[in-house]
Amino acid sequence: MQATMMDVPLSLNHFLDRAGTLFKHNRIVSRLPDKSLRTMSYGQWHRRTRALGSALQRLGLRPGDRVATLGWNHHAHLEAYFGIPAAGGVMHTLNLRLSPDELGWIAADAQDRFLIVDDVLLPLYRQFAHLHAFEQVIVFPFSGAPVPAEFADYEALLAEADPDGFVYAEHGENDPVAMCYTSGTTGRPKGVVYSHRSTVLHTLAASLADHWGLRSSDVVLPVTPMFHANSWGMPYGAVMLGVPLVFPGPHLHPEDLLDLMQLEPPTLALGVPTIWLGLIQAYERALETTPGRWRLPQGMRSLVGGAAVPESLIRAFARHGVIIVQGWGMTETSPLATVSYPRAELRDAGEDERFRRAAMAGIAAPLIELRLVTDEGRVAPWDGQTMGEIQVRGPFITGSYHGVPRSEDKFIGDDRGQLWLRTGDVATLDDLGFLRITDRTKDLIKSGGEWISSVDLENALMAHPAVAEAAVIAIADEKWGERPLACVAFKPGQNAAPDALNAHLLQHGFAKWQLPDRYQTIDAVPRTSTGKFSKLKLRQMFPR
Amino acid sequence: MQATMMDVPLSLNHFLDRAGTLFKHNRIVSRLPDKSLRTMSYGQWHRRTRALGSALQRLGLRPGDRVATLGWNHHAHLEAYFGIPAAGGVMHTLNLRLSPDELGWIAADAQDRFLIVDDVLLPLYRQFAHLHAFEQVIVFPFSGAPVPAEFADYEALLAEADPDGFVYAEHGENDPVAMCYTSGTTGRPKGVVYSHRSTVLHTLAASLADHWGLRSSDVVLPVTPMFHANSWGMPYGAVMLGVPLVFPGPHLHPEDLLDLMQLEPPTLALGVPTIWLGLIQAYERALETTPGRWRLPQGMRSLVGGAAVPESLIRAFARHGVIIVQGWGMTETSPLATVSYPRAELRDAGEDERFRRAAMAGIAAPLIELRLVTDEGRVAPWDGQTMGEIQVRGPFITGSYHGVPRSEDKFIGDDRGQLWLRTGDVATLDDLGFLRITDRTKDLIKSGGEWISSVDLENALMAHPAVAEAAVIAIADEKWGERPLACVAFKPGQNAAPDALNAHLLQHGFAKWQLPDRYQTIDAVPRTSTGKFSKLKLRQMFPR
Known part of the structure; x- marks a missing residue:
């Protein structure tokens, strides 16, 4: 039939x-x-x-x-x-x-x-x-x-x-x-x-209530560039539902964005973590120096993705009435593949647990299948512990690249003949399906056969009150193979000694062998073309 | 490429x-x-x-x-x-x-x-x-x-x-x-x-924030039978998002549903208008006779569809903290084709205007195209006045019936070669795209060359404090062709004379020539197999 x-x-x-x-x-x-x-x-x-x-x-x-x-x-x-x-x-x-x-x-x-x-x-x-x-x-x-x-x-x-x-x-x-x-x-x-099909399907899945939650009553401020993974697909969603848009044009400095938010208050904004890091710092400075200059739109949701979002940033915005919604994806995934949203199962969990979850990459969106594959090629259990490379498939995931033969290092078949995209991101998955990005494959620090997550170290360092930005890269070590180097930018007029930072990390649950061997003070973490922290440039500044 | x-x-x-x-x-x-x-x-x-x-x-x-x-x-x-x-x-x-x-x-x-x-x-x-x-x-x-x-x-x-x-x-x-x-x-x-494709697409479109707004924090009570247009597709949405479900089994009487809501309070319920009509009447009676017996879940959304929803019903639930969300569709449309939701353009409109809109069938869902075609075969303008038969197309609309040749009275092609489903429902569309169902084609009363909407008369009659239920059908008239007969069921111990009801209708903006010629008191409006008012049975009771 x-x-x-x-x-x-x-x-x-x-x-x-x-x-x-x-x-x-x-x-x-x-x-x-x-x-x-x-x-x-x-x-x-x-x-x-x-x-x-x-x-x-x-x-x-x-x-x-x-x-x-x-x-x-x-x-x-x-x-x-x-x-x-x-x-x-x-x-x-x-x-x-x-x-x-x-x-x-x-x-x-x-x-x-x-x-x-x-x-x-x-x-x-x-x-x-x-x-x-x-x-x-x-x-x-x-x-x-x-x-x-x-x-x-x-x-x-x-x-x-x-x-x-x-x-x-x-x-x-x-x-x-x-x-x-x-x-x-x-x-x-x-x-x-991208195709008509993949774009329409991505738009429907991304707009769902627990994801973007796009509504007629929204006003959207897309800070994410329209040349960066289609501004995460938001332009398509806004047009599908006729949601008012406020475009920032070329003015992406924190002060400019805060000014624009006073003129045209958004209910939903989107951008990479570094944008929001700069914005909250400018906002909190102004609260002291020129109170009343700006007011963050109360109840605004900020979609943040493109790089891991430190829990400290989520808590900072929450103090000012703004909800950070984290997602994970890449150009190859249209891009929204996962979103972290408050699951009903965690209703009775404490505030700390809810913030911990909010700092994760979240749950696979409908139509997306997701698995982790370990170094040994095995599919990792969902135990919140075992790290593996994220592999994804679905109707809005790319299955090849334009004009390039499909290669095994980017795409892999399984025993049912299904194709998976290898993302190069390493993560854990827990019992509730929360994905936690631990690193890019190439950014993991391999110390004495164990992996140290540079992302975990960075997020913990950025929770220190004196630290504005932090990025951790591997440096060569004769005995251990690799060891962490932490590059830290302090807030204006502030500072912290390596011992104090290490004590802070120990408090955050790191083992002694995971602590950085060296700290390097920098003015700011260099950025990629899409505004993310550039570890490539850091590695050039501090060769192994 | x-x-x-x-x-x-x-x-x-x-x-x-x-x-x-x-x-x-x-x-x-x-x-x-x-x-x-x-x-x-x-x-x-x-x-x-x-x-x-x-x-x-x-x-x-x-x-x-x-x-x-x-x-x-x-x-x-x-x-x-x-x-x-x-x-x-x-x-x-x-x-x-x-x-x-x-x-x-x-x-x-x-x-x-x-x-x-x-x-x-x-x-x-x-x-x-x-x-x-x-x-x-x-x-x-x-x-x-x-x-x-x-x-x-x-x-x-x-x-x-x-x-x-x-x-x-x-x-x-x-x-x-x-x-x-x-x-x-x-x-x-x-x-x-239905196909995998049509069902998945319908589920995504229906779950959007301004439609069902399905969230992890929801608890869904599907009163709509699972044998009636797939319980409007809600089972698919709940499974897609893992939303807790409360199934009422065979116990669909108002008292049973109210009891169940105390045991397992839903945030989202769905059913035909007659279910909610009975429920609110039982609830309001109990407030007087046995106060404290039941409490409606505060903030609950009730999806209502399958027949026009009287504004008085929406207002009654609003008084008790429940939001009625109206949609329109049919078995042939998977079924959700339109939803009425609070549009941002109406933010400054008064409460009356918002309730008026809530009592309409609403806006076409994404992926659905909708047009009205007049008696003369012309596409009607979106002026809120011109009535026409609703025709729809889209990837979750049926394009034929099982084992039956496609016939012109159900499907029609346009000059671009596109197929449309003829729904048999008559409606107007206004400037904002709100669809207002005025009647089924066969239920319209044709009086002296003018159409009288039986649905409009019924909704106005049901807003009268003494009226429990009302249904209007056509009776033959030598002079005018057809004239309205109003069948009215009064609330227990209440009554109203035809003159009083006509005065009430005049207050609601009806013209004199639109008023029913006859009133007939009945115990209750007979129901169809899906719980809707059955005009077929009424016509058998009161032949033309």
């Missing part, structure tokens, strides 16, 4: 039309380079997005063609998110924090035909223009200045286009909509290509 | 294994025929469900074979929901409120091979056993009595089965998992067959 259900392909175009009809009165706010705010309605955005689709088709876009974007978080980037796929193209977000060489290599690897670039980023574009010849460069006049004559003007293209006459490109649900390159800490960056 | 995402089919088996691993400590409570409670964990349920799958395979179940169920809401029915598809079968829920003739006809039409039946329903089974020969009848000893020797014993089958060695039947995502027959007010009942 056969099911009688309609054969309707999953499609981003459906989200676009929903927003334009059901939610047309809701607002999209963008902060411009001069810090003023530009506001439009979802209804206007819907017309502009269809106009973009129409303009791209008129420029000769063919199904599957890549259109690169090089831009900050703003309404026009959101137009690209939907307008490019609506026309049949694939949006390829270029990471503006990469070097010109990397950008040129990536644009060439993706064979990008067109580029949509913020005018304020033209200087960066000019540095890699010689490495890849885009057929058409479309400049979004983000600053309001006239577009240089040698480029196409984004606003002029939209003004000439016909949103009413626009016809969506036909597509199947497995057709591509977007691509994003991994940061590629080893080897060349690799492209992940 | 091709997307790089994994090809992983959507599957109910994934939900089943999630519940058994991530949520194994959570509880499933069932009320037994003797009103005692049986509690098991999701971990135990997972083993029993796999044991059922294994037992069915051993009995010779082949992929696509139908296994009928005839049962109340309890854990074993939930085992059938997942165990039958896990073994490759199709669960076919038989509606125990139908006549034996109808049941026999439906079982034969579906070619059910096996039947799983509650022991307390064997008398009903015996009345239609001669109409369809099931190969195997498996009796669930719900009452605890020994199973008659001529039948297979459900518990014995499970005890002999091997849950650990069970291997899921291979399937594609479009393979069938369940079937349900429409109530069929005209002509024979027709079968709708």
